[in-house]
């Protein structure tokens with residue numbers, strides 16, 4: 001007999017492309033039927049058949065304080081009762097901007113948008129407008145949303161000029177996109193020697209969360225800062241995922257490297273659609289209405305989204321709250337390591353605050369996209385399905401990072417580690 005998810009997925013495929021509204025949800029890289037969820041509370045989610053899972057996806061990052069946190073639910077409900085959108089300024093926008101600036105000192109001015117994709121595309125346009133240059137540089141395996149100019153897959157070889165990674169993206173749009181291997185500062189230096197005075201911006205995930213979880217090497221980010229300073233290019237940190245996770249102050253807080261611009265998303269909306277672009281006032285003021293670079297949005301700064309983000313960030317900024325979640329992440333990874341070792345399964349783990357990565361590989365380290373691609377994908381698929389069956393929800397792809405929330409506790413941890421012990425024994 002089909003379970004509810006199978007029935008719902010069959011129906012969804014009649015109406016939604018591939019049955020989903022975002023591609024990775026379709027389980028294509030792990031096979032099987034996506035599980036339809038109906039509720040979440042704290043660290044746990046429940047599917048349409050009533051089965052419970054410890055959640056390490058957390059909506060792909062946003063839910064830093066867990067599902068349906070009472071403070072977030074209350075803030076959204078209270079705000080909604082007064083109207084959901086005005087298309088006029090509200091006090092909540094300034095409140096959230098103030099809180100974000102307090103957490104990330106590199107941000108002097110901010111523009112709220114509706115998604116991480118929008119934040120990144122606005123960053124590119126602003127950097128180009130401000131510098132009067134056209135080229136941008138990104139890294140292989142870094143994802144900046146589905147922005148045309150950033151959907152570039154580097155071809156084989158060390159350095160490649162941009163080739164579109166998706167049909168529908170004209171080569172003319174990606175011609176100005178340079179790509180380099182992640183964590184390879186020498187490759188970037190070589191590109192700067194040729195193109196330095198035409199590069200508007202370097203976009204980087206300072207902790208990469210879209211090639212599983214791979215933190216930048218400290219000298220890599222510092223090197224990018226120096227190259228940008230010397231050439232006049234903008235250094236843009238895409239902290240859509242690492243913001244409020246790699247540390248409370250994001251990867252920039254963790255590494256002590258200051259970008260010119262920062263793209264935010266995910267946690268900043270606490271589960272509602274929010275993105276933001278922030279940075280040096282002089283650069284940000286180049287955006288309309290103070291500057292000539294056009295950017296706008298009917299629902300940008302939406303009151304419900306601002307209220308949700310504010311409640312989330314206020315909670316997360318209380319003393320020791322983020323630190324506690326980081327400590328849980330460490331315990332989770334130590335527990336998984338110990339059980340993998342006992343089962344004779346080679347496992348590399350990465351942690352950046354409350355983000356983590358699991359790699360089935362006996363390589364000594366994982367620092368580039370190629371290292372991630374060489375991991376045992378088939379073993380990951382068996383691990384994923386085993387854990388799902390045992391009530392632990394990881395992202396359905398070996399290229400996604402994992403997340404811990406402040407709601408993860410002793411019960412969630414021991415449920416996870418007991419399941420892992422059983423699943424590792426079958427791998």
Ligand SMILES: *Cc1c(COP(=O)(O)O)cnc(C)c1O
Pocket residue numbers: 114115116117118120143144145146205209210238239240241242265266275
């Ligand atoms: C998720 C993500 C994006 C895109 O954000 P959306 O809200 O999905 O548009 C951009 N950059 C990074 C690093 C991300 O993780």
